[in-house]
Amino acid sequence: MLLPDHSYVKAESLEECLKTLRETGEKAKVIAGGTDVIFNMRLKLFQPEVAVSIRGLKDLLQVEELDDGSVRIGAACRLADLIDHPLAGGRYPAFRQSLEAVASTHIRNMGTLGGNICLETRCWYTNNSDQWREGLQGCYKTDSELCHVIKSSTKCHAINNSDTPPALIALGATLTLQKEGAKREVPIAEFYRADGVDFSVLGPGEIVTHVTIPPVSDRQVFIKITPRKGMDFSLGAVAARCDGEGEQISNIIIVLGSLVTAPVVLDKPAQVVLEAGLTDDAIEKAADLVRDELGEVSNLYGRSIYKRQIAIVLVKRALTQLREQ
Numbered sequence: 001m002l003l004p005d006h007s008y009v010k011a012e013s014l015e016e017c018l019k020t021l022r023e024t025g026e027k028a029k030v031i032a033g034g035t036d037v038i039f040n041m042r043l044k045l046f047q048p049e050v051a052v053s054i055r056g057l058k059d060l061l062q063v064e065e066l067d068d069g070s071v072r073i074g075a076a077c078r079l080a081d082l083i084d085h086p087l088a089g090g091r092y093p094a095f096r097q098s099l100e101a102v103a104s105t106h107i108r109n110m111g112t113l114g115g116n117i118c119l120e121t122r123c124w125y126t127n128n129s130d131q132w133r134e135g136l137q138g139c140y141k142t143d144s145e146l147c148h149v150i151k152s153s154t155k156c157h158a159i160n161n162s163d164t165p166p167a168l169i170a171l172g173a174t175l176t177l178q179k180e181g182a183k184r185e186v187p188i189a190e191f192y193r194a195d196g197v198d199f200s201v202l203g204p205g206e207i208v209t210h211v212t213i214p215p216v217s218d219r220q221v222f223i224k225i226t227p228r229k230g231m232d233f234s235l236g237a238v239a240a241r242c243d244g245e246g247e248q249i250s251n252i253i254i255v256l257g258s259l260v261t262a263p264v265v266l267d268k269p270a271q272v273v274l275e276a277g278l279t280d281d282a283i284e285k286a287a288d289l290v291r292d293e294l295g296e297v298s299n300l301y302g303r304s305i306y307k308r309q310i311a312i313v314l315v316k317r318a319l320t321q322l323r324e325q
């Protein structure tokens, strides 16, 4: 499959990049590692007139510790470089586990943190060529007002299949979003929307420039379930962190990923273990409440009943592992 015709801009500075994005508007597409965006261009899901590479931008390649002990990571940092970095994977075990879980060594050598966070939502329909898709008509993500996954749906149910976001949400990370002339900080927990088409709060001409993770010394875990070991997108993932020791906790966050269109922060299960501690009984009760918080689960990449069961198993495993740390 050939790439659609496009021009290529390798921005030399962040300012040039943001200016180009403003000037080209919807005709532009950001390319970081290119591991996903190039594939989607071949499938003609994206047909940008201008591809703007942010890969070499020095401002987006640094990892530094801030005065308050937080760590600020440039969005163009490669996943492979962050795994063993003392301020990234070395400091935050759940983040490290999520980085290691992404695809394969080759893809982690190309893929960036920003690209993983902004990864297009996935669906079997748009994962096929434009000729194949024509046979079935379009959908909300292409050019029609329908969804082939949930026929009666009024929105797209493509899945947020990125591995690092659940871990970054559990760690309380904040994203820096920048466009020409404006900059804002958004907690990553508020970055995603429950809509497969308009799946993040990124505005026109805006990119993620940095990820800031606060100092966290809590117990933490990330677990991903895949059909095969290595190279597979997740069927479901969980990230969780809590303070305390053994069954005792006074603070916990549990986040599910790869099951619906956005990561899901589980409030009721967290409340149960917060009140009762990480006892066997409380873990069972917490897991029983997971279904209620997932909302509508599609049959995309697995039967919905199976995915709900995966969610329960993941939460039990995560809470048990936290107790043992």
Ligand SMILES: Cc1cc2nc3c(=O)[nH]c(=O)nc-3n(C[C@H](O)[C@H](O)[C@H](O)COP(=O)(O)OP(=O)(O)OC[C@H]3O[C@@H](n4cnc5c(N)ncnc54)[C@H](O)[C@@H]3O)c2cc1C
Pocket: 029, 030, 031, 032, 033, 034, 035, 036, 037, 038, 039, 054, 075, 076, 079, 101, 102, 103, 104, 107, 110, 111, 112, 113, 114, 115, 116, 117, 118, 119, 120, 161, 162, 163, 164, 206, 207, 208, 209, 231, 232, 233, 234
């Ligand atoms: C075979 C295969 C297996 C894979 N398995 C996994 C997996 O297990 N887990 C997983 O999480 N991913 C997986 N991926 C998806 C992808 O490779 C990774 O998510 C990777 O981290 C994407 O990063 P990238 O820099 O290559 O993104 P790109 O492909 O360059 O970009 C991805 C999207 O993000 C946008 N973007 C990139 N950077 C920014 C930024 N800074 N600001 C705003 N928008 C931006 C792009 O415009 C594009 O829409 C897989 C891909 C392949 C081909």
Ligand code: SF4
Pocket: 123, 124, 125, 126, 139, 140, 141, 142, 146, 147, 148, 149, 150, 155, 156, 157, 158, 196
């Ligand atoms: S979930 Fe539905 S609308 Fe979204 S990409 Fe798939 S078929 Fe299209």
